[in-house]
Amino acid sequence: MAEAEERYIQIGVTALRDPATGEFLPAVPLYIKAEAGAEEAEQKVIDGIGNLLARRIKQYMDGCKEAGVEV
Numbered sequence: 001m002a003e004a005e006e007r008y009i010q011i012g013v014t015a016l017r018d019p020a021t022g023e024f025l026p027a028v029p030l031y032i033k034a035e036a037g038a039e040e041a042e043q044k045v046i047d048g049i050g051n052l053l054a055r056r057i058k059q060y061m062d063g064c065k066e067a068g069v070e071v
Contacts, residue, residue, distance in 0.1 A: 007034035
């Protein structure tokens, strides 16, 4: 019987800085093991960020409208 293949979910990227120059080194992806509930939690985070950004954009557009600035 074949062993179940482990799956991973990318959760971001990180990059160190070169100590000599201060420049960023190449980015490296960050992963977590896809366990029960990980994909559901990922979707909740995506939905939450989308909701937050939509509210911020609406607030910005309403502020521009009140100030008479065309968006």
